[in-house]
Amino acid sequence: MGFLGGVDDLERFLTRSCHLSIASVPACWGLMIFLIGDGGWRFGFLLSAVVPLVAAYLGIRAKREIRTGMSATAFGLALASVPLMLALAHFEGS
Numbered sequence: 329m330g331f332l333g334g335v336d337d338l339e340r341f342l343t344r345s346c347h348l349s350i351a352s353v354p355a356c357w358g359l360m361i362f363l364i365g366d367g368g369w370r371f372g373f374l375l376s377a378v379v380p381l382v383a384a385y386l387g388i389r390a391k392r393e394i395r396t397g398m399s400a401t402a403f404g405l406a407l408a409s410v411p412l413m414l415a416l417a418h419f420e421g422s
Contacts, residue, residue, distance in 0.1 A: 342391045345399040349387030352406035353380040359410065363417070372416030379409040 360376040387402035389395075 338394070338396070341396065342394065342399050345403045346387040346391040349380075349383040349402040349406040352409065353384050356380040356409055356413070360413070367421070370417040370420050372413055372418075372420050375409060375413040375416060379405055379412075383409065 356376045357380070360373045363370075364373060383402045383405035385402075386398055386405065390398035390402055
């Protein structure tokens with residue numbers, strides 16, 4: 329199972345997925361603060377506050393328990409939270 333550079337090592341996969349899901353928390357919160365200051369509050373921004381935290385928790389737990397499926401889910405949630413938040417905020421504003 330290669331992940332970001334073709335690495336086939338399970339430990340590296342779990343570590344990178346965990347770190348990327350944890351790094352999504354401050355990135356999403358920063359984007360949320362910027363968008364609130366720029367365009368006002370939208371309820372779609374709540375996804376930016378909650379979903380990255382869930383992804384980070386799943387990433388940490390998956391690394392501890394050595395679960396690749398949970399790790400991939402955490403990474404997917406971390407990646408999907410920003411487009412989903414922006415789409416919901418756009419639909420709410422129009």
